Amino acid sequence: MAFYSEEEKTEDYLFKIVLIGDSAVGKSNLLARFARDEFYPNSKSTIGVEFQTQKMDINGKEIKAQIWDTAGQERFRAVTSAYYRGAVGALVVYDISRRQTFDSIGRWLNELQTHSDMNVVTILVGNKSDLKDAREVSTSEGKALAEAEGLFFMETSALDSSNVAAAFQTIVKEIYNILSRKVMISQELKKQDPTWMGNGRTVVLQGEASVEPKKGWCCSF
Template sequence: MASSGGYGDANQRIDYVFKVVLIGDSAVGKSQILARFSRNEFSLDSKSTIGVEFQTRTLVIDHKTVKAQIWDTAGQERYRAVTSAYYRGAVGAMLVYDITKRQTFDHIPRWLEELRNHADKNIVIILVGNKSDLENQRDVPTEDAKEFAEKEGLFFLETSALQATNVESSFMTVLTEIYNIVNKKNLAADESQGNGNSASLLGQKIVIPGPGQEVPAKSSMCCQS
């Protein structure tokens, strides 16, 4: 298993930095998901995000230190001019909708198209149905989302930032997948060069295979800390 590490960044050597972007309509809970993952916090009176902000959290995956840099943007139309800079260098994306508002799910194909137009085509994407604690107000059947995710080659999870359900899992799914792909590329590069020094990916563009290509189902993860 991957160890989730602490919420603060210690002064340790960082092996990888992975940029992950959060996208989706306004008020689906993107900022709450980010606050839960980066600081283990939840605020009932969260304000709308203005422009762009990001948080970091350092984790350990397979004995390597990974710094997750999670970017959050306003879902309102008027802030969508940030696109190219926002997506640049992102190796993971979370496509978030609210399970109680059908419209936010119906907009997902448009967000996915924007993502694919602006981000690296091989980005790792997870579809996230947030607010699973409001089951009695559900407006998007789990099956609908699952079907869409399968068709588009996305990971899928339902989360509750309020109850902290699956928030950690959704980020770890994306980060572990990116790590496995990058690690596999390093091993291939080492074999072709005939040496054991894997290139550091810090500050470099990371190219990762698309959903159709084979990725290791699981790798040996270090024990839970």
């Protein structure tokens, strides 16, 4: 998987991905590690919403992931809820050393479902896996919850970089794979009926939300 600077080429697709979870589970550091290979041990809580972009090459297509870091504090939830709109991917993050953050996952999944436009590709992320001696949530518990909710699962450490890139790449690859299957369906339908043109605007993964194609891909399904 290759990364490119802004100047090198124009992306084929733009995917909006949101990071959600309780305050201080390490969402901002996960994003900083992935986007800039940085870690801030004394980072402050995010105020409102911030986002970073990162480009990846998947099967010769350049994907621009626009990753939104939403504040976990309760008082900002009303502000950040609007930013779920248009998201096609989500990382739901908890801290393996703080069980209460794991217990909050159900609430975050409900909020994601309530405020998003579609069934978002979601990965459950148990962050701070480097804190082995302080662990309060076992790996098997995380896997079990992910399986029950139909989510991908991974444990990460923003501190030592473990699985950080893999978590984001898993989301982006799955979104792209879903999109590719939809494009293949549209091509087959067009072969069967050359007059079929869809509505000529967007490619839809599921539900009503769309991925933003950058080079003229068409057709809702």
